Amino acid sequence: MIAGVTDLWSDQRSSNAPGLDLFDQPGQSDQPGHGDEPGRFDQPGRGDEFSSWESPGGEPAACAEVDSETALASPAALATPPAASATAPAALVAPPVMPAAPSAEPVAPSRRHEIATGIRLSFAAGLGMFPIGVAFGLLVVQSGLPWWVAPGLSIFLFAGSVELLLVGLMVVGTPLATIALTTLLVNFRHVFYAFSFPLRVVRHPLARLYSVYALIDEAYAVSAARPGTWTGPRLVAMQMAFQSYWVGGGLVGVAIASFLPGQIEGLDFALCALFITLTLDACRSRREIPSLLLAALAFSLALLLVPGSALFAGLLGFLALLVARFLFISRREPADA
Amino acid sequence: MPETWYFLAVMVIGLGISFALRAVPFVILQPLRDSRFVAAMALWMPVGILAILTVSTLRTSIDADPGRIVPALVATVVTIAAHLLGGRRTLLSVGLGTFTFVVMVNLL
Numbered sequence: 032m033i034a035g036v037t038d039l040w041s042d043q044r045s046s047n048a049p050g051l052d053l054f055d056q057p058g059q060s061d062q063p064g065h066g067d068e069p070g071r072f073d074q075p076g077r078g079d080e081f082s083s084w085e086s087p088g089g090e091p092a093a094c095a096e097v098d099s100e101t102a103l104a105s106p107a108a109l110a111t112p113p114a115a116s117a118t119a120p121a122a123l124v125a126p127p128v129m130p131a132a133p134s135a136e137p138v139a140p141s142r143r144h145e146i147a148t149g150i151r152l153s154f155a156a157g158l159g160m161f162p163i164g165v166a167f168g169l170l171v172v173q174s175g176l177p178w179w180v181a182p183g184l185s186i187f188l189f190a191g192s193v194e195l196l197l198v199g200l201m202v203v204g205t206p207l208a209t210i211a212l213t214t215l216l217v218n219f220r221h222v223f224y225a226f227s228f229p230l231r232v233v234r235h236p237l238a239r240l241y242s243v244y245a246l247i248d249e250a251y252a253v254s255a256a257r258p259g260t261w262t263g264p265r266l267v268a269m270q271m272a273f274q275s276y277w278v279g280g281g282l283v284g285v286a287i288a289s290f291l292p293g294q295i296e297g298l299d300f301a302l303c304a305l306f307i308t309l310t311l312d313a314c315r316s317r318r319e320i321p322s323l324l325l326a327a328l329a330f331s332l333a334l335l336l337v338p339g340s341a342l343f344a345g346l347l348g349f350l351a352l353l354v355a356r357f358l359f360i361s362r363r364e365p366a367d368a
Numbered sequence: 369m370p371e372t373w374y375f376l377a378v379m380v381i382g383l384g385i386s387f388a389l390r391a392v393p394f395v396i397l398q399p400l401r402d403s404r405f406v407a408a409m410a411l412w413m414p415v416g417i418l419a420i421l422t423v424s425t426l427r428t429s430i431d432a433d434p435g436r437i438v439p440a441l442v443a444t445v446v447t448i449a450a451h452l453l454g455g456r457r458t459l460l461s462v463g464l465g466t467f468t469f470v471v472m473v474n475l476l
Contacts, residue, residue, distance in 0.1 A: 159458060190386055193386075211385060218389050222390075222400070226401060243394065244387055303429055307448060308447065313414045322412045323415055323416060334427075342420070346420060
């Protein structure tokens with residue numbers, strides 16, 4: 032299964048440039064059911080890797096239930112190829128979902144219909160985003176931060192898990208360098224979204240800018256769950272819906288917090304719980320164990336040596352260990368490309 | 369409690385980094401796609417980083433008050449159990465775990 036996907040992907044490498052305007056053709060949209068016609072799309076045969084990818088042995092996490100935060104773990108966690116070497120670039124971009132055949136929809140629908148569809152598609156993940164947004168707003172106020180930090184973070188960063196993390200870091204005035212590194216590492220997964228996010232369907236430059244800015248886990252997961260069906264209005268509408276759930280939830284949380292008589296102690300555990308679930312979702316096979324061990328090693332050393340900045344040092348140390356691991360493996364298997 | 373300029377600095381830094389992470393790959397897609405190093409990192413990084421963040425946030429939470437150790441452990445077990453047994457529903461697991469912790473910390 033994975034080998035087949037690898038072949039398809041290596042054929043397509045030459046045609047990719049989703050960020051460029053080369054493929055902007057008036058009236059063109061990713062229409063359902065056309066994925067099997069090479070040349071119909073800007074990426075020939077692109078639909079094929081999805082429709083021919085029958086049963087990937089099931090990573091249903093982002094498929095049936097587009098759970099807001101599990102999407103974080105899905106793309107990279109699911110890039111664990113059973114057979115092919117871990118360095119196959121194709122594995123990196125293996126679609127995170129098991130796609131059913133796209134249902135037939137009316138061809139060339141109106142802009143309003145597309146927007147409505149986009150909003151409708153955002154409901155599943157939005158259902159999770161809103162309550163967590165409320166919890167976020169509550170947490171911000173109860174931590175003692177100014178209320179505007181909640182919508183501020185949600186608008187400037189627009190990345191749920193790192194925002195929750197930053198609340199705790201900001202309260203104690205963590206150095207900006209640590210904040211920058213933490214943001215970089217926690218959000219690093221977004222780097223991989225560009226590979227299969229259908230940005231090319233968004234044509235207006237400003238809309239394109241927004242679409243890139245709003246490329247959150249949920250947006251990626253929902254877009255990847257229905258490949259080949261996206262138009263510009265649909266995609267951007269979905270992303271805007273997500274942002275309104277998130278920012279709105281934060282504002283509601285802030286509002287609720289102002290009515291609460293006292294502190295509800297312990298809400299910050301929501302962050303720990305979130306990361307626990309995310310770690311569980313990312314660790315789906317025994318192949319992850321070496322990484323876990325390296326992370327444990329790095330963080331333990333950091334706790335021992337620099338307890339005051341254990342997070343910063345632990346993350347850096349873990350990265351360093353991974354780089355060393357890569358170099359070690361490349362040296363051992365130079366022919367494995 | 370830090371000052372306004374600090375919060376603004378965090379937001380600006382956050383915007384810069386987040387947007388760069390999302391935007392840059394669209395520009396240099398090809399080399400990234402071909403890079404073995406990037407592929408390897410994509411495979412290895414997530415679980416380790418998340419594990420470090422989990423332990424770090426747990427530690428921060430416990431440091432706030434030593435009396436939180438037992439509630440934290442119990443709530444962690446509840447979260448893990450809810451997630452693995454309850455069908456990996458993030459909201460459910462996070463909700464149950466947080467609820468357990470809040471109840472234990474506030475009432476016990």
